[in-house]
Amino acid sequence: MLFPTIEFGIFFLVVFAASWVARGTPEIRKLFLLGASYFFYGWWDWRFLALLFVSTLINYLAGLALARSARPGFRKFIVGVAVVAGLSILGFFKYYGFFLTSLSVLLETAGLTRDLPFMQVILPVGISFFTFQGISYVVDVYRGHVPAERSLPNVMLYISFFPQLVAGPIVRAADFLPQLHRPVSLTRAHIGVGVVLILSGLLKKMVVANYLATELVDPVFFDPAAVGALDLLVGVYGYAIQIYCDFSGYSDIAIGIAALLGYRFLENFDQPYRASSLQDFWRRWHISLSTWLRDYLYVPLGGNRHGEAKTYRNLFLTMFLGGIWHGAAWTFVFWGAFHGTMLAVERYARRQIEFFAPVETAPGGIMSALGNGAQHLVGILWTFHLVCFAWIFFRADSFATAGSYLAGFARWDEASQYVTPFMVGLIAIAMLFQFTPRHLGRWLARGVQYLPSPVLGLLLGGGIWLIWAIAPEGVAPFIYFQF
């Protein structure tokens, strides 16, 4: 059940109305939302409902065991078992085929042929997201950020809550579970934020991402050798916008739906292509994943507390594993390793610059302001192109395709096939929104929250009608569903 479909519209109408009818009995409301979330997940593939439940049960029991034990060694053991169990389930479903294929290639290269136990493993949708949420719960309980939850339905609802279940944002236990213990309410702000986010998410996904995918990115990446350099260049810019609109569109809708049900999720994207460094980019892109990796991987590895060399190692390892999290393919491994390496290089370069040319703290004149502005602009362009370079590997189905894509940048004499004014216009408008005031959404939400219901209905209905009229036929799945 994809968000921008009539099925989901009907599902949400029923869930919205029934969940607010049950507001007076919080436990029943939570059970109803839990049932709705399992129904939503079962709609994809009911066979994986048991997997979702078992994964949740392991984390719930680990939380209870942590609450009952005061011995540090035993508590560490429990966290270890829960994390290994969660990662083993994820590893089996996501990486089994990949590792066996890689092993087979390695053995063949070494002249050894073995019969390996290959089997067709279907990837359960959203497994990476609910596994990470489960780990977040156990580690947060271990660290004392959140008390162990006595109620199994609460943990089940936290992990399976349908707006974030299949593609995030990755919600933290310490952020969401306390909300389940408070009486839920719907304010004007929830309505304003919900409506603006749902409309912006639908526009991003159904119009921008879908047109860019079908009319530019898919054909260019299908056979990069068949097109010229201009198509390839605009194609990767288009992919940068497509993946942003696709994923942030999903996040917007998820956060908006949660707001209408009375819950608050954290922001997942913050105009990432206006970042002036890679570090800044990762503070703005898929924030729930980057902060998850920081808090549950980078910091436990030692973070920046054990000297420069270990900091670089930790940066690299965090991004490298972040790359593997995205998918079982060497192109994702390269993507993560590239980001990790460049983050380390960037940190090293910044420290050298700060050492040899310390930043002027005294207020400078107009020349100084111009210099800073130019430096910032160069930073934005450089970061955007680094990110685009890495996107080529992220999108390409193999190293051969990525290599062919890069080689194609020499073919500037070939006429463009896919760079139409419509595509360039879409990319330009989407890029423009990366540089609008940060509080634009907030201002819009402030305006919407005071609209009377008929006007609110006209705005929402008119918005959906317009998006349906503009958007191409059919609904493409969200890119992040595959992760």
Added chain:
Amino acid sequence: MLDLLREIERELGGHPDEVSEAERIDAAATHRAVGRVLRAFAVVVALLFVFSSERLVTWVNGFEVGPVQDRVVSASTAWNALMAESGLTMPAEAVRAEVNDLRGMSWPEVRARLENEKARGREGARLLRGALFEEQG
């Protein structure tokens, strides 16, 4: 934008994690807000039923075959035909046609359109100046 929600929570009762702000919100206020959203949803459904009836047909055509499904398909087809006869599907068709024009536009066409716009601008200015000269004359 989400800081707006946090701000509301804080306004209602301090830090969201410390004080149960929702406890302070009157249940009646939530009740009114829910009613407001439900009324808005009713408008949304009515709007889409009337002005996007062809999407309804596309959707029901994806149903499996069966007596109930067949009835739903024929009812929605009849409804869409009625809306089309009344001219209520025309706005969506006009928007789609405009978007298709934009999609199909080539770079020389964009250049020609821009030249046209410029020429119209120049003509407007010339006419305005002419009118001024006539007045002065």
